[in-house]
Structures are given as C-alpha cells and as structure tokens.
Amino acid sequence: MNATLTILLMALVTFLPRLAGFALAGARVSPFWLRFLHFVPISVFAVLIVLGLPGANGETGIRLLAAAAASVAIWRFGSLWFGILVGMGGFWLLRLL
Amino acid sequence: MAEFWRGWRAMVPLYVGVIPFGLAYAVSARSAGLGLLDTQLMSLAVFAGSAQFSAAGLFAVQAGWLALVLTTFVINVRHLLYSLTLSQRLRLSWPQRLLAAQFLTDEAFGVVIASGRTTLGFLLGAELSLYAVWNLSTLVGGLASSAVTDPQALGVDFIFPLTFLALLIPLLKRPLEIAVALFCGLATVLLVRVFNPGLIILVIGLGGSLLGAWLSRGRPDLSPGETS
Numbered sequence: 001m002n003a004t005l006t007i008l009l010m011a012l013v014t015f016l017p018r019l020a021g022f023a024l025a026g027a028r029v030s031p032f033w034l035r036f037l038h039f040v041p042i043s044v045f046a047v048l049i050v051l052g053l054p055g056a057n058g059e060t061g062i063r064l065l066a067a068a069a070a071s072v073a074i075w076r077f078g079s080l081w082f083g084i085l086v087g088m089g090g091f092w093l094l095r096l097l
Numbered sequence: 098m099a100e101f102w103r104g105w106r107a108m109v110p111l112y113v114g115v116i117p118f119g120l121a122y123a124v125s126a127r128s129a130g131l132g133l134l135d136t137q138l139m140s141l142a143v144f145a146g147s148a149q150f151s152a153a154g155l156f157a158v159q160a161g162w163l164a165l166v167l168t169t170f171v172i173n174v175r176h177l178l179y180s181l182t183l184s185q186r187l188r189l190s191w192p193q194r195l196l197a198a199q200f201l202t203d204e205a206f207g208v209v210i211a212s213g214r215t216t217l218g219f220l221l222g223a224e225l226s227l228y229a230v231w232n233l234s235t236l237v238g239g240l241a242s243s244a245v246t247d248p249q250a251l252g253v254d255f256i257f258p259l260t261f262l263a264l265l266i267p268l269l270k271r272p273l274e275i276a277v278a279l280f281c282g283l284a285t286v287l288l289v290r291v292f293n294p295g296l297i298i299l300v301i302g303l304g305g306s307l308l309g310a311w312l313s314r315g316r317p318d319l320s321p322g323e324t325s
Contacts, residue, residue, distance in 0.1 A: 001162040003135045009162065010152060011142035013170035019198035021180025022189060029185060036310035037182040039277055041210050043305025044175055045265040046281035047298050048147070048203070051289065052258035063255055070259055071266060080263040081110035087259040088113075091252060 059095070066090035100214070104222025107208045112230050114260040115146075115204070119234025120241075121253040122149050127242035129157035140235035144200065144228060147257065148172040151294075171295030175302055179206040186215040193217060200224035207264035273312055281305035 029037075053067060054060040070087030074080070119140070126136040131153070139149050148169045155165050180201055189197060197220055205223040209215060269275045284301045292300070 003131055003156065004138065006162040006165050007135060007139050007142060007152075009166045010139070010148070010169040013166055014143050014145050014148065014173040014176070015199060017170075017174045017177040018180055018201045019194065020177045021182070022184050022194040022198050024181055025184035025187070025189060025194070032310050032314070034185065035313050035316070036306045037178070037185060038313075039274075039306040039309030040178045040182055040302065041207060042265065042268050042274055042278050042309065043281045044178065044298060044302040045203070045207065045261045045268075046278040046305065047285045047301045048261045049258045049265065050282045050285040051294050051297065052254065052261070055252065055254055057250070057252065059252065063252075063258075066255070067258060067262060071262055074263050074266045078267065079110065081113045083263045083266075084111075084113045084256065084259045087262070088256065091255055095252070 062094035063091060065094060098218070100216050100218030101222035103214065104208070104219035104224075105226040106222075107212055107214075107219070108204065108223045108226035108230075111204055111208070111227070111260060111263070114256040114263075115227060115230050116234045117253045118146055118256050118260075119231050120238035121251075122146065122153065123235045123238025124242045125150065125153040126156070127239055129153045131156055133239050136239045137232070137235055140232050143169070144231065145169075145173050145176075145202065146231070150254075168293075168295060171293070171299065174295075175203075175298050176201055178302065178306075179203070182206070183209065183215065183220065187217060187220070189217060197221065197224070200228050202227055204260065204264070207261075211264065211267050273309065277305050277309040277312075280308060 049067075053063055055063055066087050069090045070083045073086040074083030077083075122140070123136050126139065126149070127133070131139075139152065143149055143152075151168055151172060152165055155168060180198060183197070183201075183206065187197075197217065200221070201224060204227050205220065208223045209220050212219070265278065269278060281301050281304075284304065285297055288297050288301065
C-alpha cells in the first residue's frame with residue numbers, strides 16, 4: 001500500500017476515537033465516572049511527560065534538571081510559554097556546561 | 098466569535114513548543130523518505146503530533162501499512178477520553194461533533210480544561226489555532242528539511258514533555274491530584290520497558306483515572322474539567 005493511502009487510514013483511526021466520546025454525549029454518567037473523567041487529563045499528561053523526558057541521546061540527567069526548573073517556573077508564575085522557555089533554555093545551557 | 102478568538106489566543110503560549118515540534122516532525126518525515134505532499138497530508142488529515150512522529154520513525158524503517166495504522170490507533174485512542182470528558186459539558190449537534198472531533202488534540206483539551214471555558218467557540222478556537230500553526234510549521238520544515246539533517250541532535254523532542262508539564266501543573270490543586278499524577282509517573286517508569294508507549298498511555302491513563310475516582314469517593318465536588 002502506498003504512503004498516501006496509509007496516511008488516510010491513519011487519519012481514519014485517529015478520527016474515530018476522537019468522535020466516539022462526542023457520540024456518547026447525552027449518555028447518563030454516574031458520579032463515579034464523572035470523577036474518573038476529572039482524573040483523565042491528570043493521568044494521561046503525567047504518562048506523556050514521563051515517556052518523553054529521557055530522550056534518545058543519553059541526556060536524561062540534564063533533561064530532568066531542566067524539567068524541574070520549568071516546573072518551578074510554571075508553578076510560580078502560572079505561565080505556559082515562560083515555563084517552556086525556561087525548560088528549553090535551561091536544557092541548552094546545561095548542555096554547554 | 099469572541100469565544101473563538103479567546104480560545105485561539107489561549108493556545109498561543111503553546112506555540113513556543115509547537116513550532117519547533119512541527120518543524121522537527123517535517124524534517125523527520127522528509128528524511129524518512131516521505132514526499133512534501135505526504136508529509137503535509139499527515140499534518141492536515143491525521144493532526145496528532147506524537148503519532149506523526151512515531152509514524153515518521155516507522156516509515157523510516159519501512160514498516161508495513163498495518164503496523165503504521167495500528168500504532169497510530171493505539172497512540173491516539175486516548176482522545177476518546179478527551180471527547181467523552183468534553184461531551185459531559187458541551188451540547189453539540191452532529192455536524193458540530195464531527196468538526197470538534199477532527200481537530201481535537203491533547204493541547205486543545207488541556208487548554209479548555211485549564212481555562213474552565215467549555216464552550217464550542219472556545220474549543221474550536223483553541224483547536225484551529227493549533228491546526229494553523231502545526232500545519233505552517235510542517236510546511237516550513239518540509240521545505241527547509243534539506244538544511245537540517247538531525248533535529249534530534251538539537252533536542253527539540255524535549256519540548257513534548259515540557260508542553261505537557263505546562264498543561265499538567267495548573268491542574269494539580271489538591272493532594273489527591275498530585276498523588277494520582279505521581280502514581281501514573283512512577284507506573285510509567287516501571288512499565289516503559291515492558292509495553293509499547295501507546296499501550297502504556299492507555300493502561301496507565303485508565304488505571305490512574307480509576308484510582309483517582311475510587312480514592313475521591315464521597316467527594317461530589319469533583320467533575321470533569323473542574324479545576325478550582
């Protein structure tokens with residue numbers, strides 16, 4: 001199968017789960033499952049962070065330090081872009097040292 | 098319209114992370130042998146950063162179409178949880194559901210939840226704001242790919258966990274929420290060598306949410322998207 005067709009199939013299998021939750025709108029959800037949904041972004045984002053942190057270049061140590069600095073910046077100043085800048089800046093700085 | 102632009106602007110701080118990520122995706126896809134049009138088509142039609150990155154890796158090793166499609170599905174099935182969460186607060190017609198679903202991403206979901214503004218206008222504004230910048234960065238990266246040989250060497254993949262840190266930290270307001278996030282992080286460290294990433298996201302994402310729901314029984318104040 002050529003790349004274009006493969007990409008269109010990838011689009012389809014991405015779209016269907018995206019739609020499925022909206023398609024279930026109006027379903028009655030018990031308090032337990034409402035609390036479950038509250039924890040969805042917290043759980044999934046925590047996993048995505050840990051999966052992406054080490055990287056493939058053997059720089060886990062400095063990436064952890066830079067991520068810690070970014071966390072403090074985000075928590076203290078509540079600013080998304082500032083946190084990302086502190087993280088990337090810290091990472092490139094630590095690489096030079 | 099005001100809500101649409103509010104949503105659009107709420108996504109702008111994340112551009113800092115999205116632009117280099119989009120450039121890096123396009124360079125990876127081009128170096129994996131994909132043409133300019135296919136590289137762009139993936140950003141236009143699939144529109145899912147982490148899945149597109151892993152697809153570029155699979156195209157590079159000439160994996161079969163079934164492996165590509167299945168991996169994409171497993172990585173992206175988490176979006177079902179996002180649309181289910183949003184559907185609890187949004188009443189949408191079917192055309193609106195199709196539109197909101199096509200452009201739904203981690204970032205748009207995160208921005209809507211963090212802002213507490215669950216309106217269709219705000220959601221579409223955030224979604225299309227990301228769509229525009231992601232596709233523009235893909236285009237620029239695809240055209241400039243011959244100039245950059247190895248985006249990994251610059252460490253641009255580090256932006257991915259940073260973006261999710263920026264989305265997660267504002268959601269951690271109670272000790273229980275911090276505990277669930279730590280549990281999921283530790284579980285990921287333990288399972289990362291055993292399962293593939295898509296499966297880990299699904300299993301621990303479900304497990305962490307179940308744990309949080311169970312530990313917060315008797316706490317009716319928690320509902321999806323409630324951040325105060």
